[in-house]
Amino acid sequence: MKSYKKICGIVVVAACVAVVGFTFGKVRGVDASSKIVLRLAHNQAAGSEIAGSIAKITDYVNEDSKGNMEVKIYASGVLGSEKDECEMVQAGILDMAKVSSNTLGQFNDKYSIFAVPYLFKNQEHYYTAMEKSEEVKKLFASTEKDGYIAIGYYANGARNFYLKKDIACTEPSVLKGLKIRSMPSSTSMDMIECMGGTPVPMAGSETYASLQQGIVDAAENTELALTVDGHQDLVKSYTYTEHQFSPDIFIVSTKMWNSLTDEERQSLITGLEKTNENFKSLYSGMMEAAIKEAESKGVKVYRDIDKSKFIEAVQPIHKAFCEKGSDYETLYKDIESYAKN
Numbered sequence: 001m002k003s004y005k006k007i008c009g010i011v012v013v014a015a016c017v018a019v020v021g022f023t024f025g026k027v028r029g030v031d032a033s034s035k036i037v038l039r040l041a042h043n044q045a046a047g048s049e050i051a052g053s054i055a056k057i058t059d060y061v062n063e064d065s066k067g068n069m070e071v072k073i074y075a076s077g078v079l080g081s082e083k084d085e086c087e088m089v090q091a092g093i094l095d096m097a098k099v100s101s102n103t104l105g106q107f108n109d110k111y112s113i114f115a116v117p118y119l120f121k122n123q124e125h126y127y128t129a130m131e132k133s134e135e136v137k138k139l140f141a142s143t144e145k146d147g148y149i150a151i152g153y154y155a156n157g158a159r160n161f162y163l164k165k166d167i168a169c170t171e172p173s174v175l176k177g178l179k180i181r182s183m184p185s186s187t188s189m190d191m192i193e194c195m196g197g198t199p200v201p202m203a204g205s206e207t208y209a210s211l212q213q214g215i216v217d218a219a220e221n222t223e224l225a226l227t228v229d230g231h232q233d234l235v236k237s238y239t240y241t242e243h244q245f246s247p248d249i250f251i252v253s254t255k256m257w258n259s260l261t262d263e264e265r266q267s268l269i270t271g272l273e274k275t276n277e278n279f280k281s282l283y284s285g286m287m288e289a290a291i292k293e294a295e296s297k298g299v300k301v302y303r304d305i306d307k308s309k310f311i312e313a314v315q316p317i318h319k320a321f322c323e324k325g326s327d328y329e330t331l332y333k334d335i336e337s338y339a340k341n
Contacts, residue, residue, distance in 0.1 A: 036069045036264065038256065041085045042098040043077035048228050049286055051075050053279045054098065054154075060278075061271030069267060071096070081203065090147035092255035098154055101247050102185040107146065109324070110139055113331055115187035116321055117194075117243045117314040118307070125339040126245040127155065127280070135334035140249075147254050151265075152272035154248040155280050157222040157287060162231065162238040164217055168302040169239035171309040172196040181207045181219040183246075187317060191243065192220075194314045204229070211235065220244075223290040232294040239302040241310060 044051040057071045079085055079094065082103040088094035090107075101114035113119065120126040130136060130153050140150035161169040161180075169175065175197035182189045182199035189199035200216050207225070210216045211234040219231065220243070226232040250272050257265065295301055322329040 034068075036260070038069065038071050038095040038268070039074065040071050040096040040098065041074040041077075041079045041088075041094055043082055043085075044075060044098075045228060046075040048224075049282065050224070050228075050279070053282060054275065056278060057271055057275050060274035061267055063274075064267040064270050069264065069271075071271075077205075086148070086251065089251055089253045092147065092253045094253065095256040096250060096252045098248050098250050100156070100183070101249050102183045102188065104150075104249055104251070105185055105187070108139075108143055110142075110328065110331060111249075112185065112187045113139075113321065113328075113335065114246050115183070115185050115191070115244065116317055116332075117191045118311045119318075119332075119335060120245040121339045122242075123158065123245070126247075129335045129338040130155075130247060132338060133334050135331045139331060144254050148251045149254060149257060150249045150251050151257075151269050152250040152276065154250065154276055155283065156246055156248050157224075157283060158240075158242040159220050159222060159244040159246060160239060160241050161218060161220045161243075162226065162235045162299070164211060164235050166236040166300050168237065168300075168305070169241055170302070170305050172313045175218070178217040179215070181210060181216045187321075188244075190317055190320075191314055194317060195310060196313075207231065208234070223287045223294070226294040226299065227290040232297045232299050235299060237300045237302065238291070238294060239305060241305065241307060243307075243310060243314075 040054075040057070042051075042054060044054065054075075055073055057073070058069075061069045061071060079088065082097070082099040083106060085094060085097040086099055086103060086107055089097050101111050104111040105115060120129065143149055161175070163169065163178070167174055172195040175192070175195050178197045179200050180192050180197040182192050182201045184201040184203070189201055192199040197218070200210070202210060204221070204225075207216070207219050207221075208230055211219065211231060218235075219225070220241075221229075221231075223238070226235070226238065252268075260268070291301055318332070322332050
């Protein structure tokens with residue numbers, strides 16, 4: 001059965017690749033002499049505020065590229081899962097993708113750094129380290145021979161626990177015995193185990209049905225999961241544990257990247273930076289609106305909790321990451337250095 005499913009998955013991805021390759025090749029052929037058309041895929045729902053923010057990329061890129069660059073966007077996962085998108089970028093069939101750092105961890109283990117719980121002390125530390133860390137920049141550039149590099153990040157918010165019961169998640173004992181939806185990341189699963197819960201790894205799109213059917217008792221995500229994904233209808237409490245700040249990453253095909261001039265590359269990087277800054281300016285309002293909507297549906301929100309017991313519980317994960325090698329430890333310490341005392 002597993003073999004059959006795997007074959008079916010490969011066939012579906014291959015079909016997507018064939019369609020994408022034909023369509024994109026045709027667009028390039030028409031516009032080759034006048035405009036560079038880049039193809040970007042992501043899995044945010046079309047029409048959502050996040051998708052709308054990403055859609056501004058072309059406008060921002062054209063501010064510096066004199067209107068000679070267009071980013072054509074394929075939203076809602078129409079080209080497959082994030083893993084599928086990464087593989088298409090690697091193959092040079094798709095130019096760009098915005099994927100979670102956890103997905104990239106399946107291709108390069110060092111990206112699992114962003115799943116280490118309480119790596120970032122707060123939002124300020126998160127933003128500063130992502131934008132200034134030389135080791136993060138090295139990580140972004142390190143996969144060129146693998147068919148892709150990262151050229152920017154998208155400031156996804158803090159992840160928090162939400163439960164089907166109205167219980168404030170103030171310490172690991174609250175999670176004991178609960179089945180909790182986990183991202184398919186070994187580090188995220190380890191985190192839930194360290195906190196006393198039982199991780200149930202699955203794609204985000206499967207979470208609603210799993211909560212509804214009792215497959216899981218809880219989940220963890222940003223406030224937007226409550227509203228955009230409809231989880232507010234199924235859960236009773238949301239606690240600001242702020243255990244992970246997991247960025248999304250913009251990756252580009254090495255094949256595409258090498259075809260651009262230095263000026264075109266900088267225009268794209270600057271456009272992505274402006275897109276991120278736009279989202280950051282909207283972030284607080286979006287999250288507050290989402291949490292107010294959830295409260296209006298009966299979700300009890302718990303803020304300003306003491307996180308010390310959670311932080312203590314996950315220290316083995318910090319230690320294990322650093323013990324993978326000196327380069328892992330260097331990356332960890334460099335990110336940590338941007339936290340203000």
